[in-house]
Amino acid sequence: MNCVLLANILILKMQHAYTGINMMIIAAQILCFFFLLWYFSIELQTDVIYRFMDEFTSSKTAWLGCFFVVTSLWTIDTMLHAIRLSLAYLFAGKNETKSDFLKQQEIKMSLHSTSMYS
């Protein structure tokens, strides 16, 4: 479940045009997983998944774990971005690529700070 959540929320995070339809598609994909899990947990009586849905939904630690894994998207991403920016600033001016990267980051930050595109 965590893989499905992570993959869906990551692509939602990657998107820039939040039109509502894309969010509905992502919500449908996540809900589809829960629906299938519920369906198979009552249908596949001979399988290990039988009655798993009840056990899973009743576990608070499992839900907290999901929340922790999903929030890791922001923490790891922020860490990587910070490292990348620090390295770019450290080597700024050495070649054209990095200075262009920094210029773009600065323009992006200025665009986001005006909250026009965020």
Added chain:
Amino acid sequence: MVFRDISTQLIEVADYVYNMQPGQRNAMILSGESLNIIYLNKGLLELMLSSTDDMEVVIGCRVSPKQKGDIVALMRLRHSNKVTLAIGDGANDCSMISKAHVGVGIAGREGMQAARSSDFAIGKFKFLHKLLFLHGREAYRRNGELILFMFYKNVLYVMVQFMFGYYSVFSGQTMYEKWIYQIYNVTFTGLHNIWYALFDFEFEKEVFMNTPIFYSIGMQNTVFNMKEFWIWVFYACAQALLILMVCFYSAEDT
């Protein structure tokens, strides 16, 4: 006589380029007749190419259709890691358009030959700005990011199972149900990729058109390269480890 003139001029240019100040911007104009002579002599060709490397722009005038194509082919050969783009509106540009990585044809007054032999056909020259700065840039970014995302989601998925092997003594026990394996890529994580590839724009159109520096991501290949690939793989591995730990320790008391 002509040969000697051209060689003298090229040596002068090479000397000028060698003594050029850093950041100095220069242009070079080559005529079709000169190119004919330069092509016949390897030494002159090398001298010309080494001089043009440091030029901001090189203009070819009175060149034949074949020579246009040859220039593109020569550039592709010399700078194999660069992407070439050729744009033209007439039948005399077909050779150049077909030899470049990206060929853009303008359909209009001079016929449809250029548009037919091109990768992208536009109606007017002014649309090139939008084609490159908006659609080209965004298509490259979306494609690059989606390819990396595809790797990410599959590495994330498989690495959990791989790491689970340490707990199951590599007995072949699976962590997921078989139906999850079968529909993960199609049903759970498939549809939004189509949406992303078609409709996602990083900024509004005016921003792209007025900020040329955003176009440089394609020229410098900053979105999809080996470094980015390994960053995404690292990202997926770290999260796979986290998922495994969370699944094990959160389900300990159940």
